[in-house]
Amino acid sequence: MLHIFDHGHSTVKFPNDNPYLNGPHKPIDLEYTAKGPELEVVGEIPKDLQGMYVRNGHNQIHEPIGRYHPFDGDSMLHAVWFNEGKVEYRNRFTMTTGLLAERAAGKSLWPGIIEPRKAVRRGWGSIGKMKDNAGTDVIVHGGKIIVAMSQCSEPYRLDTRTLETLGPDENWAQALGDRGICSHFKVDEHSGHMMFFNFAEEPPFMNYGVVDAENNLVHYVPIDLPGPRWPHDMGMTENYCVLHDLPLYFDHEGLKQGKHRLGFHRDVPSRFGVIPRFGTNEDVKWFEAEPCYMLHLSNTYEDGDEIVMDGCIIGNPIPDMSDLPKEGYERLNRMLDMHTTETRMHRWRFNMRTGETKEERLDDTITEFPMINGLHNGRDYRYSYNALPQPGSWLLDGLKKYDVKTGQTQTFMMPKGEFVSEAPFAPRLNSKSEDDGYVVTFVTNVNTGKGECVLFDAANIDKGPICRIIMPYHIPTGAHAFWAGPHMLYENGVSLAD
Template sequence: MPEIFSHGHSTLKYPNDNPYLNGAHKPIDLEYTARGPDLTIIGEVPKDLQGMYVRNGHNQVHEPIGKYHPFDGDGMLHAVWFNEGKVEYRNRFTQTTGYLAEKAAGKSLWPGIIEPKRRTRRGWGSIGAMKDNTGTDVVVHAGKIIVAMSQCSEPYRLDTQTLDTLGPDENWAAALGDRGICSHFKVDEHTGHMMFFNFSEKPPYMNYGVIDAGNNLVHYAPIELPGPRWPHDLGMTEHYSIVHDLPMFFDPESLKKGGHRLKFWRDIPARFGVIPRFGTNEDVRWFEAEPCYILHLSNSYEQGDEVVMEGCIMTNPVPDMHNIPAEGYERLCKMLDLHTTETRMHRWYFNMKTGETREERLDDEITEFPMVNGLYNGRKTRYSYNAVPQRGEWLLEGLKKFDFETGKTDRFIMPAGEFVSEAPFAPRLNAKSEDDGYLVTFVTNTNTGKGECVLFDAQNIGAGPICRVIMPYHIPTGAHAFWAGPHMLYENGVSLAD
């Protein structure tokens, strides 16, 4: 039987009409560890796969205050460790200050992103009203897991072996004050550096920083922006970072009255600031491009005089209001539908010599959540591994591999009722090429009610899963994921890749 760690303090009321608290999104009110006979294995677990696959997600515990958004829920990590053909799984909540306060109160104390005006106490994040749920992003850096939410939160650390919450990073969290750290911090596995940013409704509207391999804050600088912005990702190359000033942000007049409705300004160009890794605001080179919004980048790298950035562009991030309901969950579903927001693979070229921008569309299919081989992050990559979203839902129904050298793609769509998570690349031991390894993902299987960890051969994902590890219980659909090889799971922090 699985080893139960915690069970039974949810106050969610069922039935309810919120699609993000039901079906594939339904939270799990259980923390446990499973190994050996607790797991059913279909196929064979590769013995040349060693490391940890960890995925973050929003797993709401209490009946929400007001309308619930899928980015509001309490952060929960799910992780699988692979070692010589053996597998171990566990899931744990990140025990933030907000999580513990609500656990003690037995109810929600903070509203979510849709109705921040309903707050009655100080909150976290760039809005300053939400609970610090740390449920969006996850990486491993300096031998520990680090998590945060997309609206900026305290940088919480967790143990890579037990998922025990260790608290906000004791070396540098306090130095960031109430700004915290935004999701999509980038780890350079060759140097051990972690680049990050945060943003706020008050100046300075953005800060950019670097944590070194020894987990020390070695650089932190304000970045000037025209006003409050709502960035989501950060580019990283071998020598530069790329900050985003995008024309989707809160209407300034509405913001003055405490309103938080996002608007897409179709006549304002997107701006991308290329900054040396240890640069300041005076060093930023700004480049203008097609008006857009960006949730997630695939990779960035340097090529001659150019800095190249690849990722998923949104050309319609706030859809025409005439085509969607004014309020309610139907509106929310439409706003989150990646088919509505027209999210496709795209490439930007920033010429550091001439100051010119070039850009090109890489694909017509709607994809998102792109991943690359972590050892190539910040260096030129041949491959990107993207998720294929289901039309009309905030769910991922398949995977697609891009080969930028040949222009070929490979894809696999899951059977109906099965949904993948973000799928990082995991190199096999002694890998011989960039794609010599596996894609690892959790599958939310609404047909069986049990979660799965599924492996694909990265060189042939179209053939389907080569191994499925069936968990005893449901795993809700989630947010971001990370693959940490053996060299990252200890506190020396520096890759042996070079």
């Protein structure tokens, strides 16, 4: 069955010279549901895989105001449900307030992250001038999907089965005011708690909060920072969270004049604040480390007196641009090229007794978008499944599995013209070990013009895909993804695992 649900009525002009509106990034305006014979299967869909793989992404629907950045587009979710060897696929826009307004107007009403000065309307996010596109992160919590953008936005909820937008969370969105929630909220699958942060250009520059398993906001406190910052992720352990104060931020004097120019302050140490899960600003213990920036963590856990945090450190967040023309997209390409920004797997150890920080490089490979077995999130773990970026682009063309206990790795590179998405781990039913399951990802295939959902045996990703599910249409490259097993999915208030 192939059912066309709606069209977004795109007004993006083609041809254009923006690389992030073309090729594998080209947005789609079609929403549909597909299952049965409409989904060609190469290989066999595992019968011991049950749950939902969902990926968020920035899918621009209207001709942009100013230069388009790949973090500007409207949120579109793509999801595949697995059950007893059968699959069903849907994609839907997140109907944010901004998207609804632009649909009514038939054009873009807000600029993006590159040229916020062109804003004429009140906006959302930490800059306060962008549309709330909700296109960065996605998780499942309390039986519903939640999405948000990296600059902080309203916490939009969607139905886990239909992908229908339910609106900002009715329990606690209003309690956050215009601060909203930043991407990279963390779910503890054991307690059901969701930890989050937000940030802004006015004091308090950061807030930290906890939503319980029943979806009640049970903790929300301000965090003191020296000034406006630009954090992207946070760490979570069984008893603590780790907040980031990194030396990549907007010039303070420039902000007073409405200018948003990021600078990397190489003489300012990175700071990491370890806070008890229900702690306050007075409970934060700050640790200094080498100046850096980072986007994404693999995992954070407790090891005796130490908090261990693994993730992808960015050693050169503002690369040299002196050889590039000031116009065109070459500068943006270089800023987004992870080979230029030097993104690698790294480990920090924060000793809660001595206050000492220790750091070590885990690998020299350029890598990003790490994912782990969700049941080990915040706890001791062994495996991280990372994406490998293509040099010179914002595209991912391979996967690398890390055994952080032994240092062993496995790698698989996609054929030319095929690009993966963030690839979470999906356990088999009744799995027996941490990597007893599958790695699942969407593939953008520019050779065929059709998207794919691809499965790897998580224990042997270097052997390549064991199953490829071919979609009827193109799936653009995206942002973050999540695996929700039966224990996280609900129908009529009852978990599918019951």
